[in-house]
Amino acid sequence: QVQLVESGGGLVQAGGSLRLSCAVSGRTSSSYGMGWFRQAPGKEREFVAAISRSGSWTYYADSVKGRFTISRDNAKNTVTLQMNSLKREDTAVYYCAASTAWRPASLSAYSYWGQGTQVTVSS
8 A cells, every 4th residue: 555645735825835745655756657636626636747668768747847847766765846936827736646557647547646735825
């Protein structure tokens, strides 16, 4: 089993930055491709960013490309999402997820999910 715990969410003004972290336990994080998803009130959960097991490959939703950066430290079993130039439409609960398959934008490819962390962007 794999446990994922997100942290770093909060309230930030538009244009600001936040850094989300995901702590992976139970198995070494290098066994999994990792992704970040988000879900706004009344909307479906959507893909944000993903990173391959080694960290060599990253993939982003068009809506966050150029503003968000995903990274990982397999020695520390952590995955990070650096979010810059935040917009009100980035407001959502952000989830970390782990996958053994490299289908980065597919929710169904991810077997393990964290509880989520709230990000609120004010104008």
